[in-house]
Structure formats: C-alpha cells, structure tokens
Amino acid sequence: MAKTTYYIPVGPIHPALKEPIRVEAEVEGEKIVKVDVKRGFAHRGIEYMGMKRNAIQTLYLSERICGICSISHPYAFVIGSEKALGIEAPPRAQYIRTIIAELERIHSHILWLGVIAHEIGFDPLLFWTWKGREKVLDILEAITGNRINYAMYMIGGVRRDLKESHIKALRDMITYYWEFTEHMKEVFLSDPVYKARTRGVAQLSKEMALKLNVVGPTARAAGIRMDVRQDIPYDAYADMDVKAIVPQDIVGEARGDAYDITMVRLYEIEQSLDIIEFCLDNLPEGKILAIPNYVALLNKIKKTEGEAIGAHEAPRGEVIHYLKYDGTRDGPAVWKVIAPSYNNINSWAPLLLGAEVADIPVVVAYIDPCMCCNDRVAVVEDSSGRLLDYSYLHKKAVEKTRKLEKELGVRR
Amino acid sequence: MTLTAEEILERLKEKLGDAILNYEVKEYKMGVKRPRTYQEIWMEINRDAFRKAVEAIFEIDYPHLHFIAGEDVGEALTMIYSFGVFHSHPWGEVSIVMKLDLPKSNLVLPTITDLMIGAETNEREIREMLGVEFEGLKNKRHLFLPDDWSEGKYPWRRDEYGVEDMIKHTHKSVREIRKQRGEQNG
Structure with missing residues (x-):
C-alpha cells in the first residue's frame, strides 16, 4: 500500500496556547514524520x-x-x-x-x-x-x-x-x-x-x-x-x-x-x-x-x-x-x-517526530511555551481536503485520554 | 569536579595562545547575610580562532549557551558569545563571554550547530537581525521576521542596512514630521 503523508499546520492561532505560533507537521496515519516550527508571530522588536x-x-x-x-x-x-x-x-x-x-x-x-x-x-x-x-x-x-x-x-x-x-x-x-x-x-x-x-x-x-x-x-x-x-x-x-x-x-x-x-x-x-x-x-x-x-x-x-x-x-x-x-x-x-x-521550543521538533497526532497538544504545552517571551500546532488539511483544526486535535487528545481510562478501568 | 575561572582561563590560554587579545576575570559579590562571590571570564579573541575557542570550551565541559548578541560599531560588528560551563554546581557556574570583531567586508562565522543543535535558534536570529552568515548552518529561513522581509535589511544595524527608514516615528510629533518634509503647518 502506498504511503501518503498529510500536511498538518497547527496555528498560528491555537486556543490551548495563549499566544500565536505555528507548527507544521507531516503525518503518516497517526504518526508524525516531519515537523517545522514557525515562530515570530508576536515579535514586536x-x-x-x-x-x-x-x-x-x-x-x-x-x-x-x-x-x-x-x-x-x-x-x-x-x-x-x-x-x-x-x-x-x-x-x-x-x-x-x-x-x-x-x-x-x-x-x-x-x-x-x-x-x-x-x-x-x-x-x-x-x-x-x-x-x-x-x-x-x-x-x-x-x-x-x-x-x-x-x-x-x-x-x-x-x-x-x-x-x-x-x-x-x-x-x-x-x-x-x-x-x-x-x-x-x-x-x-x-x-x-x-x-x-x-x-x-x-x-x-x-x-x-x-x-x-x-x-x-x-x-x-x-x-x-x-x-x-x-x-x-x-x-x-x-x-x-x-x-x-x-x-x-x-x-x-x-x-x-x-x-x-x-x-x-x-x-x-x-x-x-x-x-x-x-x-x-x-x-x-x-x-x-x-x-x-x-x-x-x-x-x-x-x-x-x-x-x-x-x-x-x-x-x-x-x-x-x-x-x-x-x-x-x-x-x-x-x-x-x-x-x-x-530555548525550550527547540525541543518541539525532535519530540514531535514519531509521536502521535493526539500527543501534539501535550508536547506543545509541556514546556509551558510563552510566545511573547519567545516571540502552536496549525490547521490541517488531509488528502480529501478535510480541514483539521485545533478543536479536532484537542478532541483527539481527549479521546486518547478516555480510551486510556477505559483500558485502565477508571470510572468517572 | 569544577574548575575555577583562573584554571579555565589557563586552559584556554594554552589552547589559544596569542589569539586571546584581551581578558578580564570579573568577580561579583552576592548575598546579604553570607556574602559569597562568583566569577565570569570576559575575553576578546581573534576572529580566526573562533572555532578553536568554542571547541576548547566544549572540551572543558559541555556548556550551556547563554546567548549570541552583536553590536554594530561602525566599521565592524562586535559579536558576543556567552557560554556557561559547570552549570548544575552550586556557585560553580562560570560564564565565558567571548567577543570578536567581524569587519563588515567579511561577515562570516563558522556555525556551532554541529556541536550544539540548540544554537540554531540563536544563529538564525543573528543572521536575520545583523546579517552575519553562518557557514554550515542548514536551516536559513527567517526566525522572527516574516518570510517576505525585504532583502538586505537588518534591524540591529546602525548603517544604511538598518531599518530607520522603515519604522513609523511614533515618538515624533506631527509638527516635527511636517517640518522635516517641508510641509506647512495647518
């Protein structure tokens, strides 16, 4: 089966992060194979x-x-x-x-x-x-x-x-x-x-x-x-x-x-x-x-x-x-x-490589990024032209958590 | 095991010899009830010895890169690199601040991203803000400035490559601007 990669831009505006940044990811199924981080949306000199x-x-x-x-x-x-x-x-x-x-x-x-x-x-x-x-x-x-x-x-x-x-x-x-x-x-x-x-x-x-x-x-x-x-x-x-x-x-x-x-x-x-x-x-x-x-x-x-x-x-x-x-x-x-x-945003690209799409919000948030200090993940379009926005990614992250809850037998 | 600033300086002198043009060990006293001191090494080096100096620092201890900065001083750019060695030791971190002059006719430095990939951010910033080329830097896209930024404009330069003509003079009064343009008041 031929492998197709999808391009997933997240940001510059992303509700989980208080400030703008853009992460462009290429995904193969759920797996991220290429990442690029674009900063500078809040650079004011x-x-x-x-x-x-x-x-x-x-x-x-x-x-x-x-x-x-x-x-x-x-x-x-x-x-x-x-x-x-x-x-x-x-x-x-x-x-x-x-x-x-x-x-x-x-x-x-x-x-x-x-x-x-x-x-x-x-x-x-x-x-x-x-x-x-x-x-x-x-x-x-x-x-x-x-x-x-x-x-x-x-x-x-x-x-x-x-x-x-x-x-x-x-x-x-x-x-x-x-x-x-x-x-x-x-x-x-x-x-x-x-x-x-x-x-x-x-x-x-x-x-x-x-x-x-x-x-x-x-x-x-x-x-x-x-x-x-x-x-x-x-x-x-x-x-x-x-x-x-x-x-x-x-x-x-x-x-x-x-x-x-x-x-x-x-x-x-x-x-x-x-x-x-x-x-x-x-x-x-x-x-x-x-x-x-x-x-x-x-x-x-x-x-x-x-x-x-x-x-x-x-x-x-x-x-x-x-x-x-x-x-x-x-x-x-x-x-x-x-x-x-x-310095901490340097860690995003290597950490996202090989990770799942559902992990993007966690990886992005775990360093507690501060864009105005520095200066998130983007809107994704898959092969069928479907738009994947942040709410979709957030939904994926929540779904993964719920799945884990079920597996671990935790009742809410 | 940590080394004191003097010991580090001795090692650097051994490696670099005459390439160290000037140096100073600065000492700062901190604390109120139990004052103690820590030291920083400030040195000026010959630009040709830059790569050797960085390698010498990496041999002493894997450093933490504090920052890369630069200043336009007319004929040349003064580049300032600061590394912290022996971090993660109480009172033990020694900052090594290296300065080197780059003549504007030849604004090229070797990259240090092969030794420390994290330095890519710093080098890309200096590249777009001051126009210094880093030999061997793979990712040369703009970091903070937009992708359609004008060629040959560097915000931190004070010469004709600067951005003085691109900014809005919000600090000037309307009257001043009109006067400058030769327009009449009213």
Whole structure:
C-alpha cells in the first residue's frame, strides 16, 4: 500500500496556547514524520525599542515582554544593570524582590498545571487549579497593586515596601498553599489516567536536553541539575542554599517526560513556599532603594560605561539579559534578551517526530511555551481536503485520554 | 569536579595562545547575610580562532549557551558569545563571554550547530537581525521576521542596512514630521 503523508499546520492561532505560533507537521496515519516550527508571530522588536529609550523606560518595557513572567524580565534587567553600574540594592529590597519572584513562580506553575489538565481533557481540574491560583494573585495585587505587570522593581531596589499586613497575608497564603499543593500532588501524581497519558510523552533524554540547550523545568525533568538560583545565586537566593529540584531526588530516576515535568513543577511550588518563608523570617530592616532619585540614577547611567549579564530563574527557566551602557546614553546601547521559551521550543521538533497526532497538544504545552517571551500546532488539511483544526486535535487528545481510562478501568 | 575561572582561563590560554587579545576575570559579590562571590571570564579573541575557542570550551565541559548578541560599531560588528560551563554546581557556574570583531567586508562565522543543535535558534536570529552568515548552518529561513522581509535589511544595524527608514516615528510629533518634509503647518 502506498504511503501518503498529510500536511498538518497547527496555528498560528491555537486556543490551548495563549499566544500565536505555528507548527507544521507531516503525518503518516497517526504518526508524525516531519515537523517545522514557525515562530515570530508576536515579535514586536522590543529589543530595538529598548535601545532607543532610557533605562527606566526600558525596565518597564521589559515587564511587557511577557504577562505571566512579568517579574522575570525586569529581574534579569535590574541584576544586569546593577552589575554593570556597580550599585547594590539595599538588603531589604533584595529580600522583597526574591519574595515577589517566588510568588510569580507559584502562580505560573499552577497556571501550567491547569493548562496541561485541559489539554488532556480534564477540564474540572483546570477550573479547580485556577481557582486555587487566585489566592496568590490576590496577594500580588495587595502588595504591588496589580495582578500582572507589577512595576515593582527598580534598578537598585524596589519601589514599594512590604507592610506588616502584607507579611501576615503572606504567612496565611503559605499555610493555604501547603495544603493545596499536597492536594494537587495527590490529584496529578497518583491518578492512573494522568500517569498513563503523560508517562513517556514528550520524553527528552539528558544528553538531548543538553544538546538542545533547553532550560528550567524542561532541563530539570531530564535530570540536569540546572537552576540559576543555585548556579549563580543573586539577592536573597545567595543567603540560602537553593537546590535544583530533579526527579531523581524524588523518585530515584529521571525520565524527562511530561509526567516528570509535572512532578518537578509541583515540588517547585513547595520549594517556593520555603523560600518565601525564609525571606519573611529573615527580612532585614532599612531602606528599599539605593538611589531614590531617578534623575540621579539616569545621570549615573549616562556617565557609566559598562556591560554585564543579568540572569534570573523564571518559572519556565533561565532568563538572560545582556546589557551594555556606553557612557553616552541614559539607556542601554545594546540589549539582548533570551527568554526560556526561546530555548525550550527547540525541543518541539525532535519530540514531535514519531509521536502521535493526539500527543501534539501535550508536547506543545509541556514546556509551558510563552510566545511573547519567545516571540502552536496549525490547521490541517488531509488528502480529501478535510480541514483539521485545533478543536479536532484537542478532541483527539481527549479521546486518547478516555480510551486510556477505559483500558485502565477508571470510572468517572 | 569544577574548575575555577583562573584554571579555565589557563586552559584556554594554552589552547589559544596569542589569539586571546584581551581578558578580564570579573568577580561579583552576592548575598546579604553570607556574602559569597562568583566569577565570569570576559575575553576578546581573534576572529580566526573562533572555532578553536568554542571547541576548547566544549572540551572543558559541555556548556550551556547563554546567548549570541552583536553590536554594530561602525566599521565592524562586535559579536558576543556567552557560554556557561559547570552549570548544575552550586556557585560553580562560570560564564565565558567571548567577543570578536567581524569587519563588515567579511561577515562570516563558522556555525556551532554541529556541536550544539540548540544554537540554531540563536544563529538564525543573528543572521536575520545583523546579517552575519553562518557557514554550515542548514536551516536559513527567517526566525522572527516574516518570510517576505525585504532583502538586505537588518534591524540591529546602525548603517544604511538598518531599518530607520522603515519604522513609523511614533515618538515624533506631527509638527516635527511636517517640518522635516517641508510641509506647512495647518
């Protein structure tokens, strides 16, 4: 029988992903034989814009690179700027920055857990996890004034202080999430269908992960103990010994599949709670800005020649900013941003090869892609001219889950 | 086992010799209650020794590629490569930042995708943003820019190949633009 391949474009608009990207797959029956990923649908030339603005404007522009990691880019930017300018943030500010960054990790990880549950057809789980996520968003709103785009960081400190009421609310939140995470662990990790649906899907070996240059939970799930907070610590992370969470420490071996990455993310929520608690217990007193006058700060930047790398471990992985101040402008002369999805999307093509069409949503979602950071799968036409859109793919993914449920004898 | 920045630098000097034009070991202090330091190596190298330098880094430890960036400095482009070696060791990661000047008459560099396939993304981006050709790069399609992007236009260039004439001047007032065009107000 002659083999026919069908061309399946997914995206650029795809409901499972919050942002546009296109995956073009060639399939033979259910099996994917060729993949091409097209990025750039959300490229707005933010680096170009940043090189035309002053450093404080660029700092808040960097916050708009991504809504979900809206603290990660400013964090890398302020760390890099402080290294280049030779200023140090006051101790209290360093601790507050770490607390905000960890709050963001909690909400981002819970968001991902909801998305992956939706991708494989567990919609009640999506609503339940996102309901739990509201608590941390409320806290962020109470502290910073916003649910996203917090405008909290400044080169050399933070713009808002933590009040006693915030600290009390944070402690309440920690108690709440210890319980909630325990519950989530039970739901996700012990469920036989979830396990069957994610074990072996999107499996990345350690060697492959290194070669593809992936970062963050994607790399850690493959067994690489890589975490910026541990490798080159900064701020309050430098005072505690953060340890990268890898599956081999939890269950003895790392397989690097979607199940492992779920595990890594769940345990990282608990790690974040520990970090926030440490910061609250050891929160230093004092001022929150090294140079409170922004005009003086811009003047200092204008007179400084220097370059540095700022790195931060965002929820999805390492964010790196390279900055160069040339001593003539009050903004960066060169600004290069590398976001985690920039590297993590490298894993799609090799992972999709040989996978089934029903696995596309899982593979695409498992790295928690962020297109505005970087810059999904497409509409498919098969040989008879039938259009296969995302809802079809989603249906396939859900069907596979239901089939597994039946096979495993799980009743709903 | 990890090596310190000085030890790594010694090894690189052995391999590259005179090709290292300039170097500096930068040290950064981090932490409030228990301040500790980590180091970064910043070096400028001769462009002909680029491939050898990358191979030398890969021999020390399989690195993590932080970024590839570039700056238009007039006659030449300064390329900046940053690799992190000994990542996954607490306080042990050493960033090796390599800079090399590429004259605009010969904007060609060997690819590193044969050593690290993940670098394809970075090289494709630099190729479309700065116009540097990578010898041996297989996939040369645009990464972020649209497929119908004008030939010979590179957004990060500051010379006639730049995009200054393609952008809308939203930061200029209508009055300024009219004045520039020689139009009359009103």
